Amino acid sequence: MNGQEQAPAPAPAPTPAPETTHHxxxxxxxxxxxxxxxxxxxxxxxxxxxxxxxxGQESRDVPTNGNDETVAEPRAPIDRRVGTTPIKKxxxxxxxxxxNSESEMADDDAAEGxxxxxxxxxxxxxxxxxxxxxxxxxxxxxxxxxxxGRFGDSIQLCNxxxxxxxxxxxxxxxxxxxxxxxxxxxxxxxxRREDVETFxxxxxxxxxxxxxxxxxxxxxxxxxxRELEHEDGRKELVLIDNSNKTESNGTVPMxxxxxxxxxxxxxxxxxxxxxxxAMSTKIDLNRKRIDFAKADEYIKWMNDEATLxxxxxxxxxxxxxxxxxxLRAQFVDPPFKPSEKRRLYFGPETPTLAPLTTxxxxxxRRLCVELGCELTYSEMAMGMPLLQGTKADWTLIKAHESxxxxxxxxxxxxxxxxxxxxxxxxxxFGAQISGNQPWIVTKAADVxxxxxxHLRLIDLNCGCPIDMVFKSGGGSALLESQGKLERMxxxxxxxxxxxxxxxxxxxxxxxxxPTAPSVISKxxxxxxxxxxxxxxPGCAALTLHGRSREQRYTKRADWSYIGxxxxxxxxxxxxxxxxxxxxxxxxxxxxxxSKDGRMYxxxxxxxxxxxxxxxxxxxxxxxxxxxxxGALIKPWLFEExxxxxxxxxxxxxxxxxxxxxxxxxxxxxxxxELGIGFTRRxxxxxxxxxxxxxxxxxLEVLPPSLNDRPPAYVGRNDLETLMASGNYKDWIKITEMFxxxxxxxxxxxxxxxxxxxxxxx
Numbered sequence: 119m120n121g122q123e124q125a126p127a128p129a130p131a132p133t134p135a136p137e138t139t140h141h142x143x144x145x146x147x148x149x150x151x152x153x154x155x156x157x158x159x160x161x162x163x164x165x166x167x168x169x170x171x172x173x174g175q176e177s178r179d180v181p182t183n184g185n186d187e188t189v190a191e192p193r194a195p196i197d198r199r200v201g202t203t204p205i206k207k208x209x210x211x212x213x214x215x216x217x218n219s220e221s222e223m224a225d226d227d228a229a230e231g232x233x234x235x236x237x238x239x240x241x242x243x244x245x246x247x248x249x250x251x252x253x254x255x256x257x258x259x260x261x262x263x264x265x266x267g268r269f270g271d272s273i274q275l276c277n278x279x280x281x282x283x284x285x286x287x288x289x290x291x292x293x294x295x296x297x298x299x300x301x302x303x304x305x306x307x308x309x310r311r312e313d314v315e316t317f318x319x320x321x322x323x324x325x326x327x328x329x330x331x332x333x334x335x336x337x338x339x340x341x342x343x344r345e346l347e348h349e350d351g352r353k354e355l356v357l358i359d360n361s362n363k364t365e366s367n368g369t370v371p372m373x374x375x376x377x378x379x380x381x382x383x384x385x386x387x388x389x390x391x392x393x394x395x396a397m398s399t400k401i402d403l404n405r406k407r408i409d410f411a412k413a414d415e416y417i418k419w420m421n422d423e424a425t426l427x428x429x430x431x432x433x434x435x436x437x438x439x440x441x442x443x444x445l446r447a448q449f450v451d452p453p454f455k456p457s458e459k460r461r462l463y464f465g466p467e468t469p470t471l472a473p474l475t476t477x478x479x480x481x482x483r484r485l486c487v488e489l490g491c492e493l494t495y496s497e498m499a500m501g502m503p504l505l506q507g508t509k510a511d512w513t514l515i516k517a518h519e520s521x522x523x524x525x526x527x528x529x530x531x532x533x534x535x536x537x538x539x540x541x542x543x544x545x546x547f548g549a550q551i552s553g554n555q556p557w558i559v560t561k562a563a564d565v566x567x568x569x570x571x572h573l574r575l576i577d578l579n580c581g582c583p584i585d586m587v588f589k590s591g592g593g594s595a596l597l598e599s600q601g602k603l604e605r606m607x608x609x610x611x612x613x614x615x616x617x618x619x620x621x622x623x624x625x626x627x628x629x630x631x632p633t634a635p636s637v638i639s640k641x642x643x644x645x646x647x648x649x650x651x652x653x654x655p656g657c658a659a660l661t662l663h664g665r666s667r668e669q670r671y672t673k674r675a676d677w678s679y680i681g682x683x684x685x686x687x688x689x690x691x692x693x694x695x696x697x698x699x700x701x702x703x704x705x706x707x708x709x710x711x712s713k714d715g716r717m718y719x720x721x722x723x724x725x726x727x728x729x730x731x732x733x734x735x736x737x738x739x740x741x742x743x744x745x746x747x748g749a750l751i752k753p754w755l756f757e758e759x760x761x762x763x764x765x766x767x768x769x770x771x772x773x774x775x776x777x778x779x780x781x782x783x784x785x786x787x788x789x790x791e792l793g794i795g796f797t798r799r800x801x802x803x804x805x806x807x808x809x810x811x812x813x814x815x816x817l818e819v820l821p822p823s824l825n826d827r828p829p830a831y832v833g834r835n836d837l838e839t840l841m842a843s844g845n846y847k848d849w850i851k852i853t854e855m856f857x858x859x860x861x862x863x864x865x866x867x868x869x870x871x872x873x874x875x876x877x878x879x
Contacts, residue, residue: 201827202829203827210831266799268864277298285354322784322789323785327361328359337789391518393569402507419452427601462618469759470494472746473496478495479786491546493547496515544574547573548573549570550577551576563609567614578606578607603641604641618658621659625679629669642717660717662683674723684740720744722743728758808841813833
């Protein structure tokens with residue numbers, strides 16, 4: 119691996135980065151040199167002035183004198199421009215010498231992935247013309263039709279040969295009609311690229327499991343193959359399998375300490391991966407062989423209830439009493455009640471990773487959990503594809519064993535949890551789904567409960583701003599269809615077994631028309647006509663993203679509004695307590711599963727430092743904060759929250775995290791040409807966010823702002839400068855350090871500059 123760090127000549131030695139804790143919230147911005155380190159047993163580690171990172175490397179800290187007092191150098195007043203990262207002058211570059219000059223940057227329109235002809239017409243004629251001859255506004259934020267090219271072997275090896283010795287292949291079910299290659303030696307000599315030389319030429323998957331699941335297709339195959347010479351003189355190529363071998367003393371070799379589980383499918387054989395759904399189940403879903411009789415019964419009741427409710431509303435609207443009592447008599451109770459739910463807990467010690475489209479993949483979640491994340495969500499899975507057995511959507515629900523561990527929990531009198539809350543039964547991983555009809559999400563919750571038992575919760579996406587989802591009636595469109603949203607939550611709660619149901623919303627569709635309070639009311643109590651008869655819908659927790667659908671990510675998240683909604687939640691919880699001794703008390707089985715039926719409330723948006731995190735918890739009164747883009751830019755934000763201080767990660771430490779992501783990616787997607795291509799693609803997607811990180815030691819004031827954009831600057835060494843580059847060609851260079859040369863057919867264009875941050879679902 120190349121990546122030696124060399125200090126550039128023009129940059130002087132930087133001032134070491136300071137640390138701070140959440141106790142300094144009264145001074146939101148201070149010169150970096152004047153910030154003090156405060157040792158707090160709850161949020162920081164006691165010790166010396168250097169903080170040890172997860173890999174044993176030292177993170178920089180503020181210098182002190184012999185009396186352990188901070189050395190504060192006098193500084194002139196700092197002129198901070200809004201929207202610009204305040205970088206120390208000694209690291210700034212002139213515009214003419216900027217490493218991110220426009221000539222090197224990819225065309226923003228090309229990054230959208232739309233057709234070249236349309237792009238050329240827009241460039242040559244001042245924009246595309248609509249039907250009335252007016253200039254059409256270019257779409258933003260969708261990133262539609264992005265292509266990543268084709269990456270694969272020039273000769274495709276048949277799967278009947280991929281995992282077996284040369285002379286003992288598996289029978290090919292296609293026989294002579296098979297279009298794949300059955301000649302193993304020809305494939306190895308002509309059909310694939312040379313082995314990758316990174317990681318010392320050793321396959322990371324084989325080193326972990328003692329067997330490689332890519333077999334002969336592995337790009338590190340020379341490290342786990344050999345040629346046997348038989349007695350008759352024939353030479354046979356065989357794969358090495360140490361997965362079931364033991365040492366003479368009966369112990370498992372160190373390299374194969376992670377045992378491979380059983381199963382016919384390769385995905386099922388990977389140890390430490392949960393929520394694997396068998397291919398036979400996906401086929402049964404696709405061919406409508408799964409019995410949904412119980413779900414259909416509840417869906418029929420919901421549809422009849424909706425029809426009667428519509429008639430009731432219309433007659434009441436017309437102020438006609440005729441027939442209202444007759445309609446009221448037709449209402450019936452649901453066919454069955456929800457099951458008792460597993461208990462949840464959200465608190466200040468449980469920072470949460472948001473559901474992230476594309477970026478919330480299993481390798482990235484693994485990295486975040488390792489760095490201190492306590493709760494994770496899957497990427498948003500679409501409800502209908504789940505019911506159709508689509509492999510891609512079911513893959514999103516897979517979880518790593520680190521996500522199956524219980525989250526952090528500190529019992530105290532202020533924790534709103536049941537007295538019988540069992541932290542050992544709690545999990546870190548939840549699934550997020552999207553749908554536009556109650557029957558879809560009801561059945562989706564049913565199949566998730568049946569086939570994916572390792573789920574902490576099922577979250578309904580009610581905030582996705584993407585046009586494709588919004589126009590179909592899902593995502594943020596549900597914020598204006600609150601009756602349908604309530605039916606969705608009730609249906610999911612009835613069919614999810616012991617898995618709790620939660621929801622994630624935005625402030626509204628339009629910035630001028632916030633709807634969050636009315637949505638919160640319906641999810642906390644149910645609509646007025648249902649409260650006494652049916653009780654609450656059963657939403658255990660609610661997450662509010664402090665922006666409207668219209669705003670996307672162009673404005674800062676409104677945490678004052680989140681605080682107002684948190685106060686509403688508190689009021690609703692107090693109202694629920696007031697109902698305790700009245701006949702209007704709802705059925706306990708319909709209540710959320712927190713103490714006394716209280717609903718947990720999470721805030722989301724623009725959290726980029728531990729100071730902001732604790733400020734949101736204390737001032738906005740949310741139970742915890744869900745972090746999205748902040749974790750994409752610096753995944754060690756969770757570590758900073760744990761320690762209660764800034765961590766100035768060196769370029770080599772950050773490169774170590776990239777190496778871990780690559781290892782986790784090869785584990786998840788395979789070490790063959792296709793798996794390396796997927797790992798490279800998702801790594802590049804992550805680097806499109808990570809390059810925005812500006813080291814703490816380069817900042818004039820703290821805390822950093824998520825929405826600030828840095829001017830042209832040079833890092834403290836060559837590697838740091840490379841990792842800060844906004845040129846996607848430099849990102850590709852970083853991937854080549856671990857994944858070797860790029861496949862000739864691989865393509866990558868970054869997302870549109872103004873929309874590269876629309877990751878949160």
